[in-house]
Amino acid sequence: MESGRRRPVTIADIAAATGVAVSTVSRALSRPSRVSAATRERIQAVARAMDYVPHPPARALASGRTRTVALVVSDVTNPFYFGMIRGTQQQLKAAGYAHLLIDTEDSADHEVEMLHAMRRSLDGAILGASRLPARALVALAGEIPLVTVNRNVRGVPSVVIDTPAGIAQAVEHLVSLGHRDIVYVSGPTQSWSNQARWQAMRVALERHGLGAQRVGPFPSGRGSGTAAADAVLNSGATACVAFNDLFALGMLTRLRERGVRVPADLSVVGCDDIFGADFSNPPLTTLAAPIEQAGRMAVSLLVAGLDPRAPQPQRRAVVLPTYLTVRESTGPLTS
Amino acid sequence: MESGRRRPVTIADIAAATGVAVSTVSRALSRPSRVSAATRERIQAVARAMDYVPHPPARALASGRTRTVALVVSDVTNPFYFGMIRGTQQQLKAAGYAHLLIDTEDSADHEVEMLHAMRRSLDGAILGASRLPARALVALAGEIPLVTVNRNVRGVPSVVIDTPAGIAQAVEHLVSLGHRDIVYVSGPTQSWSNQARWQAMRVALERHGLGAQRVGPFPSGRGSGTAAADAVLNSGATACVAFNDLFALGMLTRLRERGVRVPADLSVVGCDDIFGADFSNPPLTTLAAPIEQAGRMAVSLLVAGLDPRAPQPQRRAVVLPTYLTVRESTGPLTS
DNA sequence: TCCGCGGTGACAACCGTTTGCCATGTGTTG
DNA sequence: CAACACATGGCAAACGGTTGTCACCGCGGA
Numbered sequence: 001m002e003s004g005r006r007r008p009v010t011i012a013d014i015a016a017a018t019g020v021a022v023s024t025v026s027r028a029l030s031r032p033s034r035v036s037a038a039t040r041e042r043i044q045a046v047a048r049a050m051d052y053v054p055h056p057p058a059r060a061l062a063s064g065r066t067r068t069v070a071l072v073v074s075d076v077t078n079p080f081y082f083g084m085i086r087g088t089q090q091q092l093k094a095a096g097y098a099h100l101l102i103d104t105e106d107s108a109d110h111e112v113e114m115l116h117a118m119r120r121s122l123d124g125a126i127l128g129a130s131r132l133p134a135r136a137l138v139a140l141a142g143e144i145p146l147v148t149v150n151r152n153v154r155g156v157p158s159v160v161i162d163t164p165a166g167i168a169q170a171v172e173h174l175v176s177l178g179h180r181d182i183v184y185v186s187g188p189t190q191s192w193s194n195q196a197r198w199q200a201m202r203v204a205l206e207r208h209g210l211g212a213q214r215v216g217p218f219p220s221g222r223g224s225g226t227a228a229a230d231a232v233l234n235s236g237a238t239a240c241v242a243f244n245d246l247f248a249l250g251m252l253t254r255l256r257e258r259g260v261r262v263p264a265d266l267s268v269v270g271c272d273d274i275f276g277a278d279f280s281n282p283p284l285t286t287l288a289a290p291i292e293q294a295g296r297m298a299v300s301l302l303v304a305g306l307d308p309r310a311p312q313p314q315r316r317a318v319v320l321p322t323y324l325t326v327r328e329s330t331g332p333l334t335s
Numbered sequence: 336m337e338s339g340r341r342r343p344v345t346i347a348d349i350a351a352a353t354g355v356a357v358s359t360v361s362r363a364l365s366r367p368s369r370v371s372a373a374t375r376e377r378i379q380a381v382a383r384a385m386d387y388v389p390h391p392p393a394r395a396l397a398s399g400r401t402r403t404v405a406l407v408v409s410d411v412t413n414p415f416y417f418g419m420i421r422g423t424q425q426q427l428k429a430a431g432y433a434h435l436l437i438d439t440e441d442s443a444d445h446e447v448e449m450l451h452a453m454r455r456s457l458d459g460a461i462l463g464a465s466r467l468p469a470r471a472l473v474a475l476a477g478e479i480p481l482v483t484v485n486r487n488v489r490g491v492p493s494v495v496i497d498t499p500a501g502i503a504q505a506v507e508h509l510v511s512l513g514h515r516d517i518v519y520v521s522g523p524t525q526s527w528s529n530q531a532r533w534q535a536m537r538v539a540l541e542r543h544g545l546g547a548q549r550v551g552p553f554p555s556g557r558g559s560g561t562a563a564a565d566a567v568l569n570s571g572a573t574a575c576v577a578f579n580d581l582f583a584l585g586m587l588t589r590l591r592e593r594g595v596r597v598p599a600d601l602s603v604v605g606c607d608d609i610f611g612a613d614f615s616n617p618p619l620t621t622l623a624a625p626i627e628q629a630g631r632m633a634v635s636l637l638v639a640g641l642d643p644r645a646p647q648p649q650r651r652a653v654v655l656p657t658y659l660t661v662r663e664s665t666g667p668l669t670s
Numbered sequence: 671t672c673c674g675c676g677g678t679g680a681c682a683a684c685c686g687t688t689t690g691c692c693a694t695g696t697g698t699t700g
Numbered sequence: 701c702a703a704c705a706c707a708t709g710g711c712a713a714a715c716g717g718t719t720g721t722c723a724c725c726g727c728g729g730a
Contacts, residue, residue, distance in 0.1 A: 008455065010686055021710045026688060036708060056456035057395035058686035061715045066392060068435075076421045079610060085420075086411045089438050098453070099436045100403075103424050118433070120343070121391035253614055275414060279588055281616030345716055356680045361718060371678060393716035396685045455686095671730100678725080688715085696707080 009050045018046050029054070060121070069302060070100040070118065070125040071295075072111065078220065079274040080244060080291065084128050084149065087295020095303045097123070106220070108132050108190070112140060119144040123306055126298045127151065131190045147302045149294050151192045157305065157316040159297045163193065163271055164200030166287035166322035170241055170269045171204035173285075173324060177332045179239040179267060185228045185251070186216030187243030194243050197271065201241060213237065218247065225250015229258070238266060238333050245270035245277045248284055252329065256281070263331035273325060282328035289322050344385045353381050364389070395456070404637060405435040405453065405460040406630075407446065413555065414609040415579060415626065419463050419484065422630020430638045432458070441555070443467050443525070447475060454479040458641055461633045462486065466525045482637045484629050486527045492640065492651040494632045498528065498606055499535030501622035501657035505576055505604045506539035508620075508659060512667045514574040514602060520563045520586070521551030522578030529578050532606065536576060548572065553582065560585015564593070573601060573668050580605035580612045583619055587664065591616070598666035608660060617663035624657050 011025040018025065020039065027034040028043040035043075060066040071088045073081045085101070092099045100122065104110040108131040115125060124145035130137060134153045140146060141156045148158040174182055184201045187194040194217070202212040215231035218224035229251040232240045242248040248270030255262055262268055262282055270277060273288035297318050346360040353360065355374065362369045363378040370378075395401040406423045408416045420436070427434045435457065439445040443466040450460060459480035465472060469488045475481060476491045483493040509517055519536045522529040529552070537547040550566035553559035564586040567575045577583040583605030590597055597603055597617055605612060608623035632653050 008686095012686080022687080023689075023711075024709055026686095027709085030688080034708085039709080053452060053455060055396075055686050056453070057392040057401060058715090059688075060392035061390075061396050061717085062686075062688040064688095064715080076424050077417070079414075079417070082412070082414070082417060085436070089411050089436060093438065098456070101420070101424060101434045101436050103428065117388060118391070120388055121433070249614055276611035276614065279584055279611065279616065280614050343716095347716080357717080358681075358719075359679055361716095362679085365718080369678085374679080390716055393685090394718075396687090397716075397718040399685075399718095673728105673730085675727085675729105676725105677727105678723105680723080681721085683718105683720090685718085686715105688713105690713090691711090693710080694708085696705105698705080699703085700701100 008055075009052050010055070011052070014043060014047050014050060014052055017050065018043050066098075066121050066123050067096060068098040068100055068122055069299070070102050070115070070122050071128060072102045072104060072115065072125055072130070073128045074104050074106045074111075074131060075220065076101065076103045078246065079276065080246070080272050081128055082275060083291030084295040084298075087292035088126055088299050089295075090292075091296040091299035095299065097299075097303065104131070106131065106188075108136070112136060115140060115144065124302045126295075126302060129191065129193060131188075145302060145305055147298045147305075149298050152317065157301050159294045159301065159318045159320065161289045161291070161294055161320045161322060163287050163289060163322050164196050166271075166289075166324055167197055167200040167241065168204045169324040170285075170287060171201065171208070173326065173330065174239045174241075174267060174269065175208050175210075177239075177267065177330065179333065180210060181213070181235075181237040182210065182239045182241065183232055183235050183237035184212065184214040184216075185218070185232060185240055185242040185247055186214045187218065187247065188220055189217050191220075191243075197241075197243060216243075218243075220244075220246065222246045222250040222253075225252070226254045229254035229260075232266070233258070233260065239269070239330070240266070241269045241271070243271065245272045245274045245284060245286055248286070248329070249276060249280055252280055252282070252284070262329050264334045267330040267333075269330060278327065280329075285327045285330040286325055287322045288325040290320050294320055343390075344387050345390070346387070349378065349382050349385060349387060352385065353378050401433075401456050401458050402431060403433040403435055403457055404634070405437050405450070405457050406463060407437045407439060407450065407460055407465070408463045409439050409441045409446075409466060410555065411436065411438045413581065414611065415581070415607050416463055417610060418626030419630040419633075422627035423461055423634050424630075425627075426631040426634035430634065432634075432638065439466070441466065441523075443471070447471060450475060450479065459637045461630075461637060464526065464528060466523075480637060480640055482633045482640075484633050487652065492636050494629045494636065494653045494655065496624045496626070496629055496655045496657060498622055498624060498657050499531050501606075501624075501659055502532055502535040502576065503539045504659040505620075505622060506536065506543070508661065508665065509574045509576075509602060509604065510543050510545075512574075512602065512665065514668065515545060516548070516570075516572040516574070517545065518567055518570050518572040518575045519547065519549040519551075520553070520567060520575055520577040520582055521549045522553065522582065523555055524552050526555075526578075532576075532578060551578075553578075555579075555581065557581045557585040557588075560587070561589045564589035564595075567601065568593070568595065574604070574665070575601070576604045576606070578606065580607045580609045580619060580621055583621070583664070584611060584615055587615055587617070587619070597664050599669045602665040602668075604665060613662065615664075620662045620665040621660055622657045623660040625655050629655055 015022040028040045127148045205212045270286035273286045277284040350357040350360045363375045462483045540547045605621040608621045612619040
């Protein structure tokens with residue numbers, strides 16, 4: 001209790017107590033090989049006894065490294081990011097980095113501004129689904145080490161989840177169930193994933209001699225499901241692939257309200273396999289994405305690039321596969 | 336492009352360019368009232384022109400304040416925290432603080448260790464559902480400003496969601512549907528909320544002359560739902576209140592597997608109203624908790640206490656109400 | 671005219687670490 | 701045994717700001 005407001009112990013205190021120079025203490029603590037085993041032990045013992053805790057800002061000021069990495073997301077609320085938060089958190093902790101969370105509220109301007117302002121206090125950042133135009137992204141990468149997730153721009157290391165490949169499987173699945181009118185429910189236009197998925201959808205349908213239709217774009221968020229469901233219904237399609245599970249889940253709710261049976265009247269496929277996709281009503285057929293793994297990979301890529309004394313030429317773009325997970329929101333047409 | 340690796344501009348550069356002392360620049364930027372309007376404008380203009388970005392670590396070293404607050408959760412994966420992450424994120428951003436995320440992996444030891452280690456780089460921390468014993472919590476609060484959520488310990492400011500009051504409503508609801516055998520599905524023993532909820536359950540049932548039963552404890556996580564469902568079934572109860580929605584959702588899945596109809600054979604009530612509770616099958620009756628608001632309040636409490644020139648004696652313990660949200664997982668017994 | 675005063679800005683001392691450079695001591699080699 | 705390489709530890713200069721203290725300025729009042 002009486003330890004209330006005592007001045008925290010510094011390496012100078014340890015130096016005094018041990019009878020060595022502060023520089024030696026510093027080295028004993030942060031570059032142990034640079035000091036003899038005996039002194040090192042002694043210093044570390046004293047440090048422990050005095051309950052020494054390093055002062056990160058001072059360390060950062062002197063060394064230029066903050067041991068902090070930011071995860072930048074467009075909306076913390078989106079369950080898609082939950083997996084990424086978890087994955088990055090795990091890996092960063094393991095690598096001894098602190099995990100800063102930045103929410104850009106879906107604004108590209110926020111994204112650059114915040115990152116620009118914080119760049120001095122970060123060793124790097126992971127951009128989850130960046131909304132930035134390519135050139136801005138490259139420019140930013142010049143200011144601070146970056147790894148993007150689900151966004152591929154030349155010159156910026158990235159981890160992308162290969163949902164497009166999965167889309168082909170989904171289309172295959174729907175076609176084999178007898179569907180011919182399949183529509184894509186489009187997400188925000190600036191979203192790179194959205195573009196990629198729509199593109200994949202087009203070529204997949206084409207391969208079956210089918211035309212590609214789409215409805216939207218809709219703003220991200222489950223709320224969009226209502227409008228999306230209505231639009232799909234109006235389109236006359238018998239099946240749809242939604243930009244993401246949030247849309248799909250929202251649609252399910254709306255369809256139930258309107259008395260539309262899923263999958264008897266309409267099949268729905270989502271993307272990402274977020275939390276909830278497995279216990280919705282009906283459980284959602286979706287493209288399972290290894291989001292958590294993507295987060296971990298992104299961190300690995302980033303910290304690998306951060307260490308100056310490391311073999312640089314790593315692979316700079318990782319692609320993770322997706323698998324179609326068939327549940328109960330897809331089925332043959334029965335009308 | 337060619338701005339690649341140029342030395343970042345410092346206040347010294349600005350001072351040189353403006354012809355004033357660095358101290359004046361510092362003041363013009365961080366304590367604008369301390370300098371005349373004319374010089375201030377001039378300095379700020381130059382700073383803008385030179386694209387000056389303050390260096391947070393240096394600032395922190397000199398001032399002792401880091402403008403960073405940590406949110407400490409026991410498991411980032413738990414959807415309960417999503418709301419808190421969002422709430423704290425919003426409010427912290429608004430207050431100009433950075434948001435650090437710490438996952439303790441359900442370990443009280445991790446909790447103290449990490450916080451102890453990081454205390455020098457934090458201005459304060461928000462403890463989401465701390466697992467710490469009361470004395471450890473108080474000790475920690477002596478090291479670093481703390482606000483707890485869903486954990487009330489004398490001397491530590493807190494925000495608690497009054498789920499216990501809601502529990503009474505839930506019991507009322509179940510009793511009025513004709514249930515007499517109501518069981519509580521217990522969460523982790525160290526969880527303060529769990530204790531509080533079970534306690535509330537006991538008094539509520541007693542008021543109706545009913546005995547309180549419980550099953551568990553179960554480790555947190557949706558997976559526990561399986562064992563929990565089986566245990567409840569074996570208990571012979573016709574209704575249950577689960578420690579949280581994650582349990583309840585897990586139970587729903589298991590009950591469906593076993594062919595138990597909800598609510599016809601068993602009524603289920605959850606707590607917290609997390610993401611997914613509204614679209615599960617059936618949608619979950621639950622105690623809606625204003626989690627996001629709790630996060631915001633916690634931040635407000637914390638930053639209010641951080642400002643040295645502020646009216647200190649704020650209210651130090653906030654209680655937020657819950658409301659029973661009746662959906663389709665509860666109903667009269669029909670057998 | 672002189673004094674005191676509020677407002678403004680400069681000086682310089684930190685804040686706690688890291689790190690380049692150098693002096694010393696020890697062991698190895700020819 | 702000389703010469704040299706290397707391991708070890710010390711000195712002191714950064715790193716980029718903040719802030720207490722003080723000197724100076726021009727002003728109004730006595």
